[in-house]
Amino acid sequence: MLYPRIIPCLLVHNKGLVKTTKFKDPKYVGDPINAVKIFNEKEVDELIVVDIDASREGREPDYKMIENLAIECRMPFCYGGGIKTVEQAQKIFSLGVEKIAISSIAIENPDIVSKLAERVGNQSVVVVLDIKKKIFGGKYELYTLNGTKATGIDPVSFAIKMQSLGAGEIVVNSIDHEGVMKGYDMNIINNIRDVVNIPLTVMGGAGTMDDIGDVIQQHGIIGVAAGSLFVFKGKFRAVLINYPTNVEKSILLSKYFLNR
Amino acid sequence: MITIIDYGLGNIRAFVNVYERLNIKTKIARVGEDIKDATKIILPGVGAFDYAMSQLNASGMRDELEKQVLENKVPVVGICVGMQILAKSSDEGKLPGLGWIDGDVKLFDTDKIPYKTRLPHMGWNSISPVKDNLLLDGFDNESRFYFLHSYYFVCNKQEEVISTTEYGITYASAVNCDNIYGIQFHPEKSHSNGIQLLHNFAKI
Numbered sequence: 306m307l308y309p310r311i312i313p314c315l316l317v318h319n320k321g322l323v324k325t326t327k328f329k330d331p332k333y334v335g336d337p338i339n340a341v342k343i344f345n346e347k348e349v350d351e352l353i354v355v356d357i358d359a360s361r362e363g364r365e366p367d368y369k370m371i372e373n374l375a376i377e378c379r380m381p382f383c384y385g386g387g388i389k390t391v392e393q394a395q396k397i398f399s400l401g402v403e404k405i406a407i408s409s410i411a412i413e414n415p416d417i418v419s420k421l422a423e424r425v426g427n428q429s430v431v432v433v434l435d436i437k438k439k440i441f442g443g444k445y446e447l448y449t450l451n452g453t454k455a456t457g458i459d460p461v462s463f464a465i466k467m468q469s470l471g472a473g474e475i476v477v478n479s480i481d482h483e484g485v486m487k488g489y490d491m492n493i494i495n496n497i498r499d500v501v502n503i504p505l506t507v508m509g510g511a512g513t514m515d516d517i518g519d520v521i522q523q524h525g526i527i528g529v530a531a532g533s534l535f536v537f538k539g540k541f542r543a544v545l546i547n548y549p550t551n552v553e554k555s556i557l558l559s560k561y562f563l564n565r
Numbered sequence: 566m567i568t569i570i571d572y573g574l575g576n577i578r579a580f581v582n583v584y585e586r587l588n589i590k591t592k593i594a595r596v597g598e599d600i601k602d603a604t605k606i607i608l609p610g611v612g613a614f615d616y617a618m619s620q621l622n623a624s625g626m627r628d629e630l631e632k633q634v635l636e637n638k639v640p641v642v643g644i645c646v647g648m649q650i651l652a653k654s655s656d657e658g659k660l661p662g663l664g665w666i667d668g669d670v671k672l673f674d675t676d677k678i679p680y681k682t683r684l685p686h687m688g689w690n691s692i693s694p695v696k697d698n699l700l701l702d703g704f705d706n707e708s709r710f711y712f713l714h715s716y717y718f719v720c721n722k723q724e725e726v727i728s729t730t731e732y733g734i735t736y737a738s739a740v741n742c743d744n745i746y747g748i749q750f751h752p753e754k755s756h757s758n759g760i761q762l763l764h765n766f767a768k769i
Binding site for chain 1: 573574576577578579582583611612613616646675680681682683684685686687688689690691709711712713714715731732751753754756757759760
């Protein structure tokens with residue numbers, strides 16, 4: 306039986322790991338390689354690492370860092386940040402990465418999604434949607450460059466377009482909920498889940514394992530990613546890399562997944 | 566010595582890493598000459614079928630690989646698209662496969678998949694070993710591995726299927742014919758179960 310995926314998402318800034326809140330105020334939480342080693346021991350389902358500087362600085366991905374992480378990862382590894390061309394993506398796969406995540410370039414040049422899918426197989430092409438809700442009117446909008454640039458694009462129709470161009474997975478990331486730890490934005494998740502049938506991973510807002518459970522209860526087979534939840538512990542947000550044990554995960558899944 | 570075929574389809578280092586932890590020697594093969602002393606061969610793969618076949622054909626390693634596998638009977642395991650190219654053909658591409666195992670690769674019929682998510686088949690799924698096989702030693706129906714694919718292997722000889730997996734249909738997640746093995750999931754990315762399976766392969 307196939308299970309939902311519970312995925313830590315790590316952000317890299319100035320070569321260190323950070324955790325942001327609503328895409329701002331990066332707080333240093335440790336060394337990326339060390340975190341991967343801990344997540345290996347905890348047998349996480351998958352790992353997403355995003356270099357949040359690369360696209361904003363307009364530079365190439367840091368191949369050495371990616372290689373070092375990929376060598377260490379004993380779980381599926383998805384890398385995002387700064388990928389602009391098929392050649393760069395190809396190089397990243399050759400370093401031992403299973404999936405690449407793109408965001409800004411998919412908005413600037415959507416055709417790259419088909420080109421990537423053709424070269425590497427669509428299962429490995431992940432499109433990340435950074436989504437913010439407008440203060441007035443409550444409409445959702447896609448943002449790029451770490452949530453600094455509004456695009457005016459509707460995320461739901463964009464998700465459909467990405468699927469038809471050959472994306473293998475969509476990551477729905479809520480800027481408003483990111484780092485706040487009060488639960489996921491269920492509306493936008495539902496809206497996008499309704500219109501695409503490629504794998505979906507949701508991100509932004511998990512404060513407890515039950516927040517993850519709520520998404521699984523509603524959607525079953527889905528990827529549920531979290532940052533703060535897996536790097537902070539307690540109300541003072543002390544840095545502690547953590548992840549549910551196999552037993553804790555079984556309990557969560559029997560409560561929220563197997564009883565659906 | 567485990568020889569890992571590097572034909573540009575990723576994941577090489579992940580295998581090397583697992584075997585380093587197990588204190589088992591590996592060698593990365595990039596030209597035919599590198600395969601001559603192989604006692605075990607891994608044919609990895611992340612990517613599309615035709616790209617995999619054209620990369621392997623262009624690598625210059627195919628002749629030596631076929632000599633070792635088909636004449637000298639060196640055990641080989643193809644992984645993910647590395648398994649799929651063991652077949653004669655694939656729905657995903659136009660190029661012929663290696664044809665080492667009598668089968669063809671088909672696209673999943675999405676109408677039969679009971680989830681909102683159709684394809685790719687992505688995530689941790691269980692395997693059901695259907696016969697005793699050294700490669701699957703120690704696993705049972707609860708053993709889970711990481712899968713990431715949209716096409717699946719159809720064996721023409723049912724007795725060559727060694728494990729099955731459910732994804733809408735029941736399909737072959739591992740196959741074996743003589744010294745040739747194929748597995749659809751990614752042992753190099755499947756934590757302790759994956760390490761165990763790669764260890765099993767080293768002991769065959």
